[in-house]
Amino acid sequence: MKNRLKLRNVGFLWDLKEPLPEVRAKNKVTIRAAAPKDRERLRKIVVEAYLPEWSWWVRQIGGKERARADLMSYISEFLRDRKKRILVAEDGEKIIGFCGAAKHYRGTGTIGYGVAVLPGFRKRGIGSMLLLAALDWLKKSCVRFVKLEEETFGFANKDSPAILLYKSLGGKVISDQIFFTGTGMRRIRKTLPPTIPVRYT
Numbered sequence: 533m534k535n536r537l538k539l540r541n542v543g544f545l546w547d548l549k550e551p552l553p554e555v556r557a558k559n560k561v562t563i564r565a566a567a568p569k570d571r572e573r574l575r576k577i578v579v580e581a582y583l584p585e586w587s588w589w590v591r592q593i594g595g596k597e598r599a600r601a602d603l604m605s606y607i608s609e610f611l612r613d614r615k616k617r618i619l620v621a622e623d624g625e626k627i628i629g630f631c632g633a634a635k636h637y638r639g640t641g642t643i644g645y646g647v648a649v650l651p652g653f654r655k656r657g658i659g660s661m662l663l664l665a666a667l668d669w670l671k672k673s674c675v676r677f678v679k680l681e682e683e684t685f686g687f688a689n690k691d692s693p694a695i696l697l698y699k700s701l702g703g704k705v706i707s708d709q710i711f712f713t714g715t716g717m718r719r720i721r722k723t724l725p726p727t728i729p730v731r732y733t
């Protein structure tokens with residue numbers, strides 16, 4: 533069990549029939565849809581915005597440059613596809629956070645790799661504004677049910693900021709599992725069955 537971390541893997545579901553809360557940022561930040569010209573600015577911050585919570589994944593994938601390439605291929609796909617969108621938060625000229633959203637079939641959607649904000653800009657409402665902008669875009673596109681594309685992770689002994697953020701903005705936990713990093717990601721416990729039957733009609 534050496535060098536393995538015990539992690540928690542949590543899936544969320546939003547029903548956009550429920551009203552979305554209002555959130556204001558505690559400083560001046562612009563939220564807008566990203567364009568292909570933002571790719572290089574996103575490349576600069578993309579790994580840092582997932583740290584330190586995802587440092588175990590950066591190690592697992594083989595370091596920062598591999599993580600950057602993986603994240604940029606996901607971002608590039610979102611920038612190309614009209615059914616997908618990256619929302620960015622800007623402070624002046626600097627991109628300080630982002631969130632992806634995608635429309636799928638029959639009124640369903642996903643939140644990309646979750647919301648990510650640069651460490652120096654957290655706890656000011658920016659992650660909430662990004663997630664709400666993503667959910668609002670999906671809602672206006674007639675999407676009702678939204679899940680996380682990749683479930684979010686936290687260390688097993690506490691709720692990560694992302695778990696707290698998703699819960700605070702109406703996300704319902706639909707799966708909650710504990711596993712060890714390392715070969716095979718062996719799942720050792722399943723604590724919750726899906727609680728909300730999803731009917732994509």
Ligand SMILES: CC(C)(COP(=O)(O)OP(=O)(O)OC[C@H]1O[C@@H](n2cnc3c(N)ncnc32)[C@H](O)[C@@H]1OP(=O)(O)O)[C@@H](O)C(=O)NCCC(=O)NCCS
Pocket residue numbers: 581582583584585586645646647648649650653654655656657658659660661682683684685693694695696697698700
């Ligand atoms: C998760 C993350 C995006 C939150 O961004 P943020 O801008 O700090 O979030 P907000 O300021 O909008 O916080 C919203 C709520 O989330 C919760 N929250 C966020 N960070 C928290 C922290 N460090 N401790 C406790 N609660 C926290 C609080 O309930 C907070 O509401 P409050 O400020 O009214 O108490 C940010 O911590 C991050 O980028 N983490 C690394 C990337 C990541 O793990 N993303 C999820 C991938 S699935």
